[in-house]
Amino acid sequence: MNLKTKKADVLIVDDSVIFAQGLVSLLEQYPDYVGSIQVAHNYEQALKALATATVNTLILDLNFESEDYNGFVIAKKVKTLYPKIKIIILTQEAKIDNYEVLFKHIHVDGYLDKQLGIEETLGALTAVMHNETYVDKNIKAMLEIGKWLNISRREKDVINLLSEGFTQKEIADNLNISSRTVETHIKNLTKKMEAKNTPHLVSIYTRYKNGNRESLY
Template structure:
């Protein structure tokens, strides 16, 4: 099999180094360039025309989703594999809409990583099992957002806050009084991942602190039901 030529885009040098060592130890992957932000990634893809751009989402100047969308204009034959710590439904669906050919979490195994690259190179889409579930559920349940209201009979209509399954798990644990560390240990995730989910949850529910969050759940218990 020909060598898979990739460019790595991540704003953390130590992460890029780890990924490079992991991939090149396989023998069939060559990291031909690295980038610390989306804009730099686009420039290097334009120059080098790699097979695949492996990109994080959250980067300065231009994020990974913006770079993915731009990629289709400057190098349509280059595929994008999103490699992220976020399993949030919004990020995953947005990556597909931007044209990504795959989405993996950063805790993936080397075997799955290489399998994803091979599959994408052959023209297929690749999403890990958990991510595939999120995609299916997200697209099946996708509908316009709404706000709290009452119907003509005065009955309260449930608001769709688009809370993901993972967010509901975390929200339940937060409601029960668990700390970020306890939640991270319970779910086998990093504290940073839990913090990111909590931020997204509070943004979706339009609350600014834990007190408001608890009140919101008390008034609308179906949120975690």
């Protein structure tokens, strides 16, 4: 990729002055990736900067101390007013519900763990400037863990037995439910976990259960 032809003109929106200035100092060291850099610390400053400065990428914290707005509100407003602007969300806590709202409803472009280094931020900038979405590996792992934590008690019973080599009929007998119900649970789990098939589902679950968070897929 020719990074020199696709620089990010960045607006950082974070109510932490120290964090924002630290990020500015880091980004300034990479002129091949970043053109201009603006900073805003609240909703009003962000909208003013977008109206007066050249910005193609927003790096936005998800959490603000204000009771009137947060990163969701700002991101939604920006995508409504400036749909072509790329938005990279920074967060200290990845949640499945947040992910779904941000990507499926607000249509942000990137999602980063706020504690990661500059390399991850540059990777996200490169991706979004080439019209790709970007989710860092730590958040991906946390989101996959969250998927398993959110399954029902019965789904957990089914996948546990399935991973231990039980057939669908044996699972049905063991749990005192019908084979069709077992099949439905497996089908639902396969869809939730975006598995290709039942063996792939079992493989994902086994890696999750064994604690291999970084390579679930």
